[in-house]
Ligand SMILES: Nc1ncnc2c1ncn2[C@@H]1O[C@H](COP(=O)(O)OP(=O)(O)O)[C@@H](O)[C@H]1O
């Protein structure tokens with residue numbers, strides 16, 4: 001049984017029809033396809049050996065979950081069309097609540113169903129992993145303090161931890177661009193944060209071009225959410241209100257799903 005309704009469409013599940021397509025069901029291997037249930041559905045009690053090994057309670061029930069960036073979206077508890085959550089973790093993942101579904105593999109764009117709406121977006125390989133290759137978290141904090149976020153950086157990079165990008169450009173060979181490196185690390189970090197913000201702006205612009213609902217406000221999750229200077233840079237580059245989500249950890253969204261599941265009877 002799949003515990004990720006939101007991503008079984010990656011094995012061919014149609015989230016609009018809420019079923020596998022007929023051509024797939026006709027295949028000789030179709031019995032191997034995972035059965036699908038909604039996130040936050042209780043599916044089983046823990047096996048006794050696991051329960052006692054880790055000290056879980058007898059009534060501990062396993063519920064279906066979701067992907068990390070959808071969990072971050074749920075944690076932010078936003079519900080209005082046009083609200084979006086950018087997860088600034090190791091990668092940069094975008095989820096916009098839209099009335100329309102969009103799919104375009106040329107740009108790594110896809111939609112997950114969320115009740116009667118769609119969570120449209122994609123995930124860029126840019127984000128915190130490349131920052132961690134260059135700076136410690138402590139340096140990130142101290143250098144960021146010295147950035148003037150209202151001043152545009154003249155540096156133009158495409159920060160990636162290694163070659164390859166998924167969204168808003170799908171190119172497995174795209175090379176990281178992190179040069180020239182200025183002498184001053186504050187300037188360097190400013191240029192990198194601003195360049196990642198431009199990737200984010202391009203991503204939201206692309207979703208709009210492809211027909212998604214207009215983005216009105218962006219909430220931020222993940223390790224980058226605590227960087228207030230970056231938030232201000234992003235606000236300027238995106239031309240949208242940007243703020244830290246009330247809960248910035250994807251695990252909080254997963255816990256909300258577990259709470260929902262715990263209130264239902266097991267399947
Ligand atoms: N002050 C900061 N400013 C920007 N990014 C930061 C800061 N501190 C940590 N990060 C980034 O946050 C990332 C970790 O966030 P997290 O949400 O835990 O990521 P993940 O769960 O995807 O690994 C690291 O890659 C790190 O570079």
Ligand SMILES: O=C(CO)[C@H](O)[C@H](O)COP(=O)(O)O
Nearest residue numbers: 007067068069070091093123
């Ligand atoms: O790669 C990821 C984050 O970088 C996620 O695992 C990926 O985004 C899958 O989740 P979703 O289908 O919700 O985007």
